[in-house]
Amino acid sequence: MVVYNPIWLQLIFYIGIIAFPCLSGYMFYLAYEAFSKTGISGTGIFLFLGVAVAYISYIGLLLAKFVPAKVIFDESQFTVEMQGTKCSYAWSDIASIKNYENSQILKLFDSNGATIYVVDHMTPGYKPFAEKVNEVIGI
The missing domain is CATH 1.10.287 (Helix Hairpins)
Structure with a gap:
């Protein structure tokens, strides 16, 4: 996806x-x-x-920063493509998330506290991606 x-x-x-x-x-x-x-x-x-x-x-x-990003994901990993670079992550690399529910923004962090990806609810593909993130995080 x-x-x-x-x-x-x-x-x-x-x-x-x-x-x-x-x-x-x-x-x-x-x-x-x-x-x-x-x-x-x-x-x-x-x-x-x-x-x-x-x-x-x-x-x-x-x-x-993440408006032009493209994320390709499957059951085992996701890849963030941005400004000509690709970074692949296992789902377990997501240490925490911040869900800005009022503004419907989802922000992913790694174990060092660095931002992996920020996605808006209007972005096509958001819902299945957010569901997978919530499944992995255990929400």
Whole structure:
């Protein structure tokens, strides 16, 4: 099985990765402007939106390196192809995972704490890959 973002989805991810930090900054700017005109009562919604979009930006930055990655997996192993390099891992090489359930990002770590792969739920092939990871980790 293969987990891979087609070009059109990569483009959407990259637009979001660039746009969301800008949008967050703009929300904070609007909060500043509202504060100078109406005081604290006018800033709440802009601050809330700024923080929410900043969180989405953080998740996007976690994912950014792995947007063009391609993962090929079977019952015994998985291979991460990224920027012309291939790294093969046995399923047992996954020491831990971090599942960002709200943003639906799955992050895999090796025994040294290094990130092996980060995948979004929209990536084609995500569901069978996530099921296999959860089976291996024992979730």
